[in-house]
Amino acid sequence: GDSVTQMEGPVTLSEEAFLTINCTYTATGYPSLFWYVQYPGEGLQLLLKATKADDKGSNKGFEATYRKETTSFHLEKGSVQVSDSAVYFCALSDAGNNRKLIWGLGTSLAVNP
Amino acid sequence: SAVISQKPSRDICQRGTSLTIQCQVDSQVTMMFWYRQQPGQSLTLIATANQGSEATYESGFVIDKFPISRPNLTFSTLTVSNMSPEDSSIYLCSVELWGAWGNNEQFFGPGTRLTVL
Numbered sequence: 001g002d003s004v005t006q007m008e009g010p011v012t013l014s015e016e017a018f019l020t021i022n023c024t025y026t027a028t029g030y031p032s033l034f035w036y037v038q039y040p041g042e043g044l045q046l047l048l049k050a051t052k053a054d055d056k057g058s059n060k061g062f063e064a065t066y067r068k069e070t071t072s073f074h075l076e077k078g079s080v081q082v083s084d085s086a087v088y089f090c091a092l093s094d095a096g097n098n099r100k101l102i103w104g105l106g107t108s109l110a111v112n113p
Numbered sequence: 114s115a116v117i118s119q120k121p122s123r124d125i126c127q128r129g130t131s132l133t134i135q136c137q138v139d140s141q142v143t144m145m146f147w148y149r150q151q152p153g154q155s156l157t158l159i160a161t162a163n164q165g166s167e168a169t170y171e172s173g174f175v176i177d178k179f180p181i182s183r184p185n186l187t188f189s190t191l192t193v194s195n196m197s198p199e200d201s202s203i204y205l206c207s208v209e210l211w212g213a214w215g216n217n218e219q220f221f222g223p224g225t226r227l228t229v230l
Contacts, residue, residue, distance in 0.1 A: 044207075089155070089156070105155045
């Protein structure tokens with residue numbers, strides 16, 4: 001079945017460092033891909049999404065490009081801030097049922113000042 | 114967007130007892146979802162709850178163990194019955210709404226952290 005493999009954490013960076021969190025997937029068909037973020041004490045929030053190959057999702061300085069050839073959707077940010085400290089989840093929804101999300105394990109990010 | 118609250122935020126329960134988790138949304142929604150996030154694992158969908166119909170359970174989850182109520186368009190409950198330590202998890206509810214991205218997206222509650230002794 002469909003699955004998502006996400007880079008293991010925790011990831012610890014200094015402020016203004018470059019961030020990459022790897023995400024690869026296996027799916028039949030053409031899924032939509034998502035990054036969700038969970039800040040401490042808050043619920044999961046959609047950070048960005050991409051619905052077809054070569055789409056780039058972006059939000060709050062984060063970007064991820066839907067790469068069909070490598071089945072990847074890596075999350076990147078050029079300069080992280082302390083406020084980016086959170087857990088990041090990669091997810092996909094299968095083409096036939098956009099409501100059912102398949103999740104990665106989550107990657108915890110801690111940014112130090 | 115939606116504001117979703119869950120009660121309780123956390124609980125410690127004894128083996129063999131049951132706990133009912135409440136999910137309240139600040140707007141009317143058709144579809145609500147219940148997820149489980151066990152320690153060190155990803156989120157797993159338990160069931161989809163539409164108002165006015167029986168919940169639809171995913172493989173591996175049954176109504177006797179996880180009964181769900183959906184009495185109106187803003188509220189749902191999930192009961193974890195006859196609990197065992199393996200039920201220790203974070204339980205999340207989510208709703209589907211028209212989001213800022215121009216299509217339906219899921220919004221999540223803060224979760225209920227359950228520990229079963």
